[in-house]
Amino acid sequence: MQTQVFKADKRGTADYGWLKANYSFSFANYYNPENLHFGVLRVLNDDVIEPSKGFDTHPHDNMEIITIPLSGRLAHKDSMGHTSYIESGEVQVMSAGKGIFHSEFNGSDQEDLNLFQIWLYPNAKDVEPRYQQISLESVAKKNELYQILSPNENDAGVWIHQDAWFSMGQIDAQWAGSYKVKKEGNGIYIMLIEGEVQIDGQILKQRDAIGIRDASSIEISANASSRLLIMDVPMK
Incomplete structure (x- = not known):
């Protein structure tokens, strides 16, 4: 068995005002050539998003994207026609496949949203995009x-x-x-x-x-x- 501990305070960080991000792997303006990914696990972002703020419509392709709200709720829209809230206690997945567009915003105008967003490289390219959301109850x-x-x-x-x-x-x-x-x-x-x-x-x-x-x-x-x-x- 080989193990490596990654301390919380050694993660990459960014403060955009409306977004406070912690990056487990190289992402955006954080680059560490010794910490690019763990196998097919490419992204593990621990984000805190201010009320009503978020990411405008943007594209993805050939990535499995998993979102787990830890507190608060996420407002989601995508080019597949989905409009939904993802609450704490739920999990969402998008298979971006051959290409999708989506937006993500804090669904509250009063409380911060804290979530994990996780990206995995897929084992099949250019699949038909898909969406799934479930309650963990x-x-x-x-x-x-x-x-x-x-x-x-x-x-x-x-x-x-x-x-x-x-x-x-x-x-x-x-x-x-x-x-x-x-x-x-x-x-x-x-x-x-x-x-x-x-x-x-x-x-x-x-x-x-x-x-x-x-x-x-x-x-x-x-x-x-x-x-x-x-x-x-x-x-x-």
């Missing part, structure tokens, strides 16, 4: 690691064009358990949303992350009530 289980994304249309959570699986956990202090890697050769990138956990002897605190390679399973224990996101992704 249907899959969430307290003190368990529950799946929110997979490559399988009929599996739990949303699905994407990539051999990747995402899981989340809301776990109490003193919880201990394991995560089994879904596909041989995949790597694991874990972002601790809040709390404190121990993984492979490493202590992670809020917004710390760890990348793990060459493992078949991972042991996780919670030093405090914690919430985490596990991304199980191809390394090539």
Whole structure:
């Protein structure tokens, strides 16, 4: 097993006034040649967007885009005809495929929006663009690691064009358990949303992350009530 810890305060940052961004990987004006991506995981942005502010209509192609609001709600419009709000406790995916346009704004005129936006390289190019949004209530289980994304249309959570699986956990202090890697050769990138956990002897605190390679399973224990996101992704 090979591990690398990424401390929260070592992420790239940007303050645009209306947007305060934390970049786990090189993005926009933040460039670190030693931190471009983790396997097919290309982007993990931790954004705070002011009320009623956001991103005007812009294009994407050949990328799997996953959005997870942590607090607040996102107002979304796209060229496929979707107009929706994505709330905290939901997950949205867009397969950009051969090309889409969309806009994203804070859906509140009073409260900040905090979200993760995640991009994965797809395993098929120029697919027909698609959109999916679900509530996590249907899959969430307290003190368990529950799946929110997979490559399988009929599996739990949303699905994407990539051999990747995402899981989340809301776990109490003193919880201990394991995560089994879904596909041989995949790597694991874990972002601790809040709390404190121990993984492979490493202590992670809020917004710390760890990348793990060459493992078949991972042991996780919670030093405090914690919430985490596990991304199980191809390394090539």
